[in-house]
Amino acid sequence: MEVQIAVAKVNKYATSESGDTLEVVERPNGGLSVVLADGQTSGRGAKAISQMVVRKVIGLLAEGVRDGAAARAASDALFTDKQGKVISTLNIASLDLHSGTIVLTRNNPSPMFICRGEQIDQRGEESIPLGASRNVRPLITEIPVEPGLTIVICTDGLIHAGERRGLPMDVEETIHSVLEDQDPSPQTLADSLLAQAVSLDENRPADDISVLVLKVASRTGDNVRRMTVRLPIEGNMRS
């Protein structure tokens, strides 16, 4: 088998910095974790918050701390620092080679989507962001790693796209239409979701938008781990 992860990310219109932070870390007992946080408001202040949360979580995961405990620790640290005045969403998607499972940790009112083949399970149970109070619990979902599994996680910029114009995004419907195609790559799915949202926002995203897609594919290729990153930069780089 092969686990494939794709991310597509865009800033709110006319802001130079995204309030969303996403990073990947290797787990000390095998596998990897993708950590996504969306700090309250947008721009520089939100970026500092989401970076702090992601740093904290990644540092703990790298030490072997379990995902749920890392989320609680980050929440406590944020609450202690900001006294509940600033919150941040958090999603962790972990491939845990030790247990043979994918572990999904969520402190984010935005739903996530667990797809098996073309069947989509929207998971939108109530979930409180980090830093809101003293005792924030993450929702944890653990799924065996098996081919055909696709997981979609996003920040609320995707969910709320188009609302300004009264043409809200239907994320589940968009996922469905892409999955109908023959075995789309996770990058195709992430790009399609983002493109649909940006189009509904008339090419001026009303919020930072991040889309993360994790797919388990039947093994086809070699033993090589691969990663690519593409970072557009302005002509005037100091902007």
Next chain:
Amino acid sequence: MEVQIAVAKVNKYATSESGDTLEVVERPNGGLSVVLADGQTSGRGAKAISQMVVRKVIGLLAEGVRDGAAARAASDALFTDKQGKVISTLNIASLDLHSGTIVLTRNNPSPMFICRGEQIDQRGEESIPLGASRNVRPLITEIPVEPGLTIVICTDGLIHAGERRGLPMDVEETIHSVLEDQDPSPQTLADSLLAQAVSLDENRPADDISVLVLKVASRTGDNVRRMTVRLPIEGNMRS
């Protein structure tokens, strides 16, 4: 413009864990850094060392510490911990949006390659790994970000491929032959280098091999940041 980064990574034959660790971190003042370390020996012990080095460096970069200072700090920490008995190579490739440059930090006897168009500049000045002594200095190279620039960084598994059979890899020649093709993607270049090395090692890599390619392309697409990760996993995941 767009900065494109690609990584291809394979384990030493018959080892389940690579001694090489590579991670990417966002820089707090804009841009990102890729950090690659190769711990001495192979397998679990080497992995612990390279992970410790990468964690240390990434934590400091995330706080805004400059690349050279982060490398020195990681070296001092490793030396203090292991008394010079264990060393680790380190390469940092940073896109610094604040200065408009690519900053390359090297504590690695293996050379790196700076290519402009088809012209290749092999940089192999003497460079000492981290943890070797009390006062290890990194070599720092700073280059303006401009289209046509391609940088290749690797661990010594690539450089020494084929030596067992007396058919050593010529990295520069392989880069040259790939760059002759029309505008190859960084993933194509990284994959070609890795495939050549694995072939020279008769499909049983004599060491962990990691190849990192950073390319500055003329801007063509949208404003979307993208990342993909592909992680092959064994049928029996606990292996």
